[in-house]
Amino acid sequence: MNSKAKLLTLASLAVTFSGLTVGTVLAQSKLTNQPKLAINGIGSVRVGMTVSQAAQAAGTRLTGDAPNKYCYYVKPQGKSQDIGFMVAEGRIARVDVWRNSKISTLKGAKIGDTEARIKSLYRGQIQVMPHHYVQGGHYLTFIPKDAADKNYRVVFETDGKRVTQFRSGKLPEVQFVEGCS
Numbered sequence: 001m002n003s004k005a006k007l008l009t010l011a012s013l014a015v016t017f018s019g020l021t022v023g024t025v026l027a028q029s030k031l032t033n034q035p036k037l038a039i040n041g042i043g044s045v046r047v048g049m050t051v052s053q054a055a056q057a058a059g060t061r062l063t064g065d066a067p068n069k070y071c072y073y074v075k076p077q078g079k080s081q082d083i084g085f086m087v088a089e090g091r092i093a094r095v096d097v098w099r100n101s102k103i104s105t106l107k108g109a110k111i112g113d114t115e116a117r118i119k120s121l122y123r124g125q126i127q128v129m130p131h132h133y134v135q136g137g138h139y140l141t142f143i144p145k146d147a148a149d150k151n152y153r154v155v156f157e158t159d160g161k162r163v164t165q166f167r168s169g170k171l172p173e174v175q176f177v178e179g180c181s
Helices: 003-018 022-027 051-058 115-121
Strands: 036-038 062-064 071-076 083-088 091-098 126-130 138-142 152-158 163-170
Touching: 036 163, 051 062, 051 071, 051 083, 115 138, 115 152
Parallel strands: none
Antiparallel strands: 062 071, 071 083, 083 091, 091 163, 126 138, 138 152, 152 163
């Protein structure tokens, strides 16, 4: 048996010992440099996790603002500093993506995309609202059709032409214009 096969065998034994299946472990990849944003999280980090659970899922420490009872942000240490996790009442409530064109949604939407591209990727599911601070800008909000996702959204902020940042998460936090402010 070669060293790679031995390693896989040991990993399988460890997984079996911990009571998990190999498929589950392999499907839960760590947070990479180019994770995909979903309606309920990014990479292996999911809305609803505690900060400790999210750090374990991400494979890195999450550091940031001093925790308070209701709302604060943490970021992955040593990873992209353009991702922030909003923590509300001790659990991940939303994921913000700032200034990073490498991160995209599961459908491929990213910073720099035109409003038209976002509308075409999420045809018939985008609500357009005027931006609170950017004259001519918009909030393009993806509203899912699936009843299981009814409490989640993806919000794309634009300058009126292109996406400047975006976020996903649960209601109502995903709609907070000023984050935790």
